[in-house]
Amino acid sequence: MKNPSDEKKIGTENPVPITAKEEGLSVQEKFEPDISGGLNELFEDQLKQIYWAENELTKTLQQMISKATSLELHSALSEHLEITRQQIIRLDELFSKLKMKAEGEKCEALAGLILEREKTINRIEEGDLCDAGIIAAARKLEHYEMASYSILISFAKALKLKDSLRLLNKSLQEEKECDEELSNLSLEINIEATSSS
Template sequence: MKNTQKKSDVATGLSELFEDSLKDIYYAEKALTKALPKMAKKATSQELIDAITEHLTVTEGQVDRLEKVFEVLGLKAETKKCEAIEGLIKEAEEIMESTQEGVVRDAGIIAASQKVEHYEIATYGTLVAFANTLGEKEAAHLLSQTLEEEKEADSALSNIAESSINIEAAEEV
């Protein structure tokens, strides 16, 4: 495939790649503030609904924290379309549409949510490493906070799935 990007659109250094990645995850977090309420509405387990609703509040805080990262770096907070999150959200929507309401759909929502969490964990881990390498200690600290929140969300989803939802879904045949 021929590279048709203009040279000015291509990151030429780690700091540009870092900035580009920040714009990408900023888009992703904003998109999730719209997607999470839809997932909560389609869920039936109160425990899952509560976890999604709580993570929505955390995600809104993460958007604010990313804006602070842009600020400490002296950058304008801008988004860049994140194709990965678009695909993950689309997949979640397809799962919700193609499963029957109840525990099976809840299991699908958890699976889709964990894919998102794993994407975010990978992205924030990379951003922390980039920030540390670039000597951006305050940005690294802020991004590390979000990384830990994403790991906690993933763990909470695993606990919900393994303690009840997956077991109940397996019995629905």
């Protein structure tokens, strides 16, 4: 039978390694370099905000589709809804590549744009004028997304995140194309809204 002093000796000679869990760290934190702070932190914050934004926009786009009367606008918004869903999948992939949990962080700027859209559209009867309001709101949302993806791209370039750049550039290009389509559509719808008001 071993006495307590023997156990102390054994423990001293053969220390049991402290696990990451016992240190209060995840395995990732223990065995990977600490990338918190600085530009990385800004990049991660922006990534979480655009993730929240894209998820919120799936709901917002569905509401706009339900109020749109123009077939062309209905089609453009429906197409962008599907693209937004693909962008969320792309962001999930980006989080995975960065070994981060895919989670959103509320963006007050976008939340304000969504609230503004609700106030504008809900007080207008369906028709050309409502469609014009929908396009105006949708384009503001598009410009927020374009700015967000552009910022993420500039951070990713500085951080040399090549895989992230590829995914982010794809989404930025889609946002630009959608904005251009909505801009072209607004030319006709705004004229029709003028005659119906």
